Amino acid sequence: MTKAWRLGLFGVAAAVLAGWWAAACVGLPGFGGQVHPYGERAVGASLERHTANVIASVNFDQRAFDTLGEESILFASVLGATMLLRVARDERRQRPLAARVMPSTRLFGAVLLPVTLLTGAYVVAHGQLSPGGGFQGGVVLATGLHLAYIAADYRVLERVRPLTVLDVADAAAAAAFTVLGLVGLVAGASYLSNTLPLGTFGELASGGLVPIINAAVGIEVASGVIVLLARFLDQAVEVGGGPGDGGSRTAGKEDGG
Amino acid sequence: MNNTAATVLVTIALLVTAVAATGAVLAREPARQAAALAVSGLALAFLFAVLQAPDVALSELAVGTAVTPLLILLTVRKVRRGRERDR
Numbered sequence: 001m002t003k004a005w006r007l008g009l010f011g012v013a014a015a016v017l018a019g020w021w022a023a024a025c026v027g028l029p030g031f032g033g034q035v036h037p038y039g040e041r042a043v044g045a046s047l048e049r050h051t052a053n054v055i056a057s058v059n060f061d062q063r064a065f066d067t068l069g070e071e072s073i074l075f076a077s078v079l080g081a082t083m084l085l086r087v088a089r090d091e092r093r094q095r096p097l098a099a100r101v102m103p104s105t106r107l108f109g110a111v112l113l114p115v116t117l118l119t120g121a122y123v124v125a126h127g128q129l130s131p132g133g134g135f136q137g138g139v140v141l142a143t144g145l146h147l148a149y150i151a152a153d154y155r156v157l158e159r160v161r162p163l164t165v166l167d168v169a170d171a172a173a174a175a176a177f178t179v180l181g182l183v184g185l186v187a188g189a190s191y192l193s194n195t196l197p198l199g200t201f202g203e204l205a206s207g208g209l210v211p212i213i214n215a216a217v218g219i220e221v222a223s224g225v226i227v228l229l230a231r232f233l234d235q236a237v238e239v240g241g242g243p244g245d246g247g248s249r250t251a252g253k254e255d256g257g
Numbered sequence: 258m259n260n261t262a263a264t265v266l267v268t269i270a271l272l273v274t275a276v277a278a279t280g281a282v283l284a285r286e287p288a289r290q291a292a293a294l295a296v297s298g299l300a301l302a303f304l305f306a307v308l309q310a311p312d313v314a315l316s317e318l319a320v321g322t323a324v325t326p327l328l329i330l331l332t333v334r335k336v337r338r339g340r341e342r343d344r
Contacts, residue, residue, distance in 0.1 A: 032263075055312040123315070131311035139319035143327075225324060232331040236338070 050198040051207035052129045059133065060213040064192040068177055071217060075174040078224040082167075085231040093238050099153035109151020116144030124218035128207040134214045138221025145226060154237050163230055166223040173220035180213055263307075270304040277301075291329040298322040 029035060046057035059067050087093055120141030127133030149157040184193035192209075199206035277297040284290040298321025305314035 032267075053312075132315050133312065136312070136315040136319055139316075139324060143319065143323045229324070229327065229331075232328055232335075236331040236335045240338075 047201075049194055049207060049210075050201045051210050052202050053127065053131065053133070055131070056128045056133050056210055056214060057207065060128075060210045060217075061194045061207070064181070064209075064213065067213075067217070068181065068192065071174060071177055071220060074221065074224055075170065078170060078228050081228050081231050085235050087234075087239055091239050093234075094240055096154040096237050098155060101152060106151050109147045113144065113147045113151065116147060117141060120144055120222070124215065124222075125204065125211075127214040127218070128210045129202065129204070134217030134219075135221050138218045139225055141218075141222040142225035142229065146229065149233075154233070157233075161226060161230060163227060166227050166230075169219055170223040170227055173216045173223065176216040177213060177220070180209065180216065183209065266307045267304075270300070270307045274300040274304050287333045288330060291326040291333070294329070295322045295326040298325070 042058055042062065043054050045062055046052075046054040049057060049061060051057035051061065120137045122137070123132035123140055124134055124137030127137065145161060146157065148160050181192035184191055184195050187193075187195035189195050194208040194210065196208035196212075198208045205211065274297070277293070277300040281290060281293040281297045284293040298317055301321060302314045302318040305311075305317055
């Protein structure tokens with residue numbers, strides 16, 4: 001196929017797509033209008049199930065099955081990164097050196113590490129009440145832990161980051177989401193339907209299944225992101241030799257250097 | 258917040274996001290691109306917050322400004338270290 005052909009084909013396809021897209025946009029409700037049919041129904045369903053944060057209700061109750069898919073994607077990507085970035089036979093792992101850190105940096109890390117972890121735990125725990133939740137809080141927990149690397153060195157980070165435990169926690173939490181869906185089936189309703197006692201509106205233990213799935217997601221995301229970052233950090237800090245490192249002569253030249 | 262103030266804020270947020278995203282596309286050097294991506298994520302988080310979507314803003318803040326640029330920077334460091342050893 002010549003270049004002119006390709007351009008022509010692209011032009012026709014783009015023109016058709018642009019036409020339909022413009023026609024679809026004309027039918028959209030105006031930006032920031034007063035009528036929100038989906039929003040009103042979602043808020044109604046959320047209040048009915050005593051969940052103060054409507055987004056949490058949509059994520060973990062009304063559209064819980066979609067979230068299950070998203071969590072599985074995260075789990076699969078962590079699994080994939082772990083597989084791809086494992087230490088190959090011709091690579092070797094070097095112990096990272098102890099590093100000197102400025103006293104002010106050390107103090108900064110020592111003060112902020114517990115504050116950040118507490119913030120992360122708070123965001124996870126209050127997912128059904130206020131903005132945030134398992135995903136957001138989980139990422140805060142995971143990135144907050146890496147203050148140990150900034151304030152000290154890689155050896156200290158390795159000590160506060162039990163990877164074997166986190167690997168298991170990631171898998172167990174991902175499985176817990178799937179298994180929690182069966183609660184609905186046992187109660188005689190559909191998979192992932194919210195059949196647990198709903199509690200008092202606005203309390204920490206409200207929303208039935210929502211805070212439990214939210215907590216499972218928090219554990220999965222926190223441990224998953226720590227494991228993911230650990231694989232990348234290991235490659236950048238510890239692992240040397242092998243085709244990915246010393247032998248990438250052509251690959252290194254190709255992208256311009 | 259009255260309507261005009263909201264419109265002004267949304268317009269500013271949209272413009273900042275467009276500028277930051279264009280900057281991220283135009284940055285060709287990977288390490289600089291990671292920094293530009295973090296700025297663009299921050300702009301997006303601001304936009305989401307202005308549009309009253311704090312949950313999405315928090316996600317974007319955590320993933321777009323922290324985790325993704327960090328993964329890119331670590332990859333850049335690994336590739337560079339391998340290249341230096343070649344010389």
